[in-house]
Amino acid sequence: MEWRDEGIILGTRKHGESSAILEVMTRARGRHLGMVKGGRSRKMQPLLQPGNRVDLVWRARLDEHLGFFQVEPIELHAARLFDSACAVFGLQTLATHLRLLPERDPHPHLYETLGVLLQHLEEPEVAGELVVRFELMVLEELGFGLDLSQCAATGQVEDLTYVSPKSGRAVSREAGAPWADRMLALPSFLLRGSGLRADPEALEEAYRLTAFFFERHVYQPRGIGAPEARVGFLGALRRHYANRP
Template sequence: MEWTESGRIISVRGHGETSAIVEILTRDHGRHAGLVRGGRSRSMRPVLQPGNRVQAHWRARLDEHLGNFQIEAEDLSAGALMEDPLALSGLNAACAVAVAGLPEREAHPAVADGFEVLVSSLDESGVWPAIYVQWEAGLLADLGYGLDLRKCAATGHTDDLVYVSPRTGRAVSSGAGEPYKDKLLALPGFMTGQGALRSGDVQAGLILTGYFLERRVLWPSDRVLPEARLRMIDRLAAAGMV
């Protein structure tokens, strides 16, 4: 069994004295792991960094085996983020959520494409946090747990959508939701294309997507949101960007 595809590294962990187990997010093979022999060598360490784009050739005797990767660098721009703690926290959060939320070896091309857009935007501090929120919303949708933000669940109206029901994941308008607003989740306008990004919108978006990631994707498998995501939120708050 073998295949070759480009993808972004999302996880690297040591294996033995010289090798590493690497997880890559690809369009056609999803989140896929493999052993890189010599992956802890001086020449390979700059390549095997989360966020780097590589071409991976995977080979195994049987499909269910871990298999081996042969890795060639394509885009090592993730290394530049080491000097930007805020952007690095966003990259680490996205990688950790991809590892925690995506099933192994299951293709989710829309999630992989969105991840590519997110990584490409990390040098734009005023842009990437909102893209991150949209990427998590897209991940939920691709896993079959998408939020229904098209119209109000109570009235059917498509305007003034400012809440989401935590039970159904459906949007609720301001008027219909007013009596229950303490029990509803805030819906920032940028997630529905109804208005520009405002102060507090990123935080509301992260609370919204985090709520459904936990309850619909992670909790059924006895998992929680990754620490890397919490650290990202802390850094965004410290920078006044939520």
């Protein structure tokens, strides 16, 4: 078995004396693992860093085997990203979210979005918006997508202010008013076509929104906790806004 694809490195772990197990998000084959012979060498270590975009050739005797990767560079983002706490924690958060998906299950839209994020992870005000949109995409791919297009009660598309914690659907200000204390806030910048940017308060609301549905639909059923990297990423965002002139 053999295939060729491009991928973005999510992580590595040691294997034996000199090899490494490489984890990548590929364009056509989703999240994929493979062994890299000599992956712990001085020559290979700078290449096999999270965030780097690489050309991959995978070979194995059978499709279900771990297989071996041959890796060549395309874009080396890692050195730039490592200088920013926001970027480091952001990339770790994205990788953790991608590990919620089945291995070798294609998700081309997530791959393309991950590529865009790599260009902006060290820019906190851009990364804050992009990562929470990525979280919404992951929920969608897992089958728990939110419907923020119209009010669940009235069908109207204007003045959408809340999200129902039961249905994951948007609710207008008027329709949700009687149950406002039970609703989740819907930041306006998340609405399609709004053209709005997020301020610190809106970002906090957005991440509370996605965290609620990850906890309900993903973490609790699987018996796992929220990723620590996400806590670090949100902390880096808060520090940025606190220190902004």
